[in-house]
Amino acid sequence: MSNTQVQKADTGELTAAEADRGFIQTPRVDIIETEQELMVFADLPGVKQDAVDIRFERGELTLHARRTVETPSGGFAHSEFSGGDYFRSFRVSDRIDASKITAELKHGVLALKLPKVEAAKPQRIAVTCA
Amino acid sequence: MFLRRDSLGEMFREMNRLHDVGRFFQRPNPFAAGAIPLVNVWEDEHTVYAETDLPGVDVASLDVSVTEGNRLAIVGERKPMDIAGGAWRRQERGSGTFQRTLTLPTLVDPNQVTAKYDSGVLRITLPKAEAAKPRRIPVIV
Structure with missing residues (x-):
């Protein structure tokens, strides 16, 4: 899977057109921090790569993904879930190097990697013997 | 690894700006x-x-079966995350085995069932059994 573009945009708000698409789901996330980066994993079942929109602007990371669940012409014989776009938004500290954020979508799971800026990584200080 | 406990609060904070909360939902x-x-x-x-x-299941673990002509069973597993040296800041997705059995509306032909896994969605196609297909009865006048 190739990387999904992380693009800058004027606003992280939903536009009227996006809001018209009905229900919006909050995707579940796992967030893991290592010395080098923050990793965000989001469950986005049914979302294709070109339907994911990740924006980073003014320290705010916004995840928006479009999903269409077609209702069959004869209706559902048994329906337990409905479609709906996914939306979630986080404020990210300036200790993240926004220019190096990467995203990958595989089997309906989005993996975001947010590398820390150099100054935020732990530094090892060698102790010398006098 | 010495990561500060409050690190997420500082580095990654969820936005609480949902103007119309009623439109947002989370499935079980x-x-x-x-x-x-x-x-x-x-x-x-x-x-x-x-x-x-x-989403994110181990494809090899997926097991789809049909018994008694109309009992569909789906079994599988999502492997736990390997966070090798990292620290959890939020853990919502979960992992482990899952299992679902349901009764289909009609009898199907178990030999012709196919299952496809795409973008984290499993779609199972179950051709109906001959006996369950609609049959046109000619009306003799």
Whole structure:
């Protein structure tokens, strides 16, 4: 899977057109921090790569993904879930190097990697013997 | 590894700016303990279809079976995250085995069932059994 573009945009708000698409789901996330980066994993079942929109602007990371669940012409014989776009938004500290954020979508799971800026990584200080 | 406990609060804070909270929802998690994957079922003249969201599952672990002509069973597993040296800041997705059994609206031909896993969605196509297909009865005048 190739990387999904992380693009800058004027606003992280939903536009009227996006809001018209009905229900919006909050995707579940796992967030893991290592010395080098923050990793965000989001469950986005049914979302294709070109339907994911990740924006980073003014320290705010916004995840928006479009999903269409077609209702069959004869209706559902048994329906337990409905479609709906996914939306979630986080404020990210300036200790993240926004220019190096990467995203990958595989089997309906989005993996975001947010590398820390150099100054935020732990530094090892060698102790010398006098 | 010495990561400060409050690190997430500082580095990654969820936005609480939802103007119309009523439109936002979260489905039950199929990977939570005791939970089941939710399934949609529909049919046309010759086929029954079943679809369920299973993001990030181990494809080799997926096992789909039909017994008694109309009992569909879906079994599988999502492996736990390997966070090798990292620290959890938020853990919502879950992992583990899941299992779902449901009764289909008609009898199907178990030998012709196919299942496809795409973008984290499992779609099962179940051609109806001959006996369940509609039959046109000629009316003799």
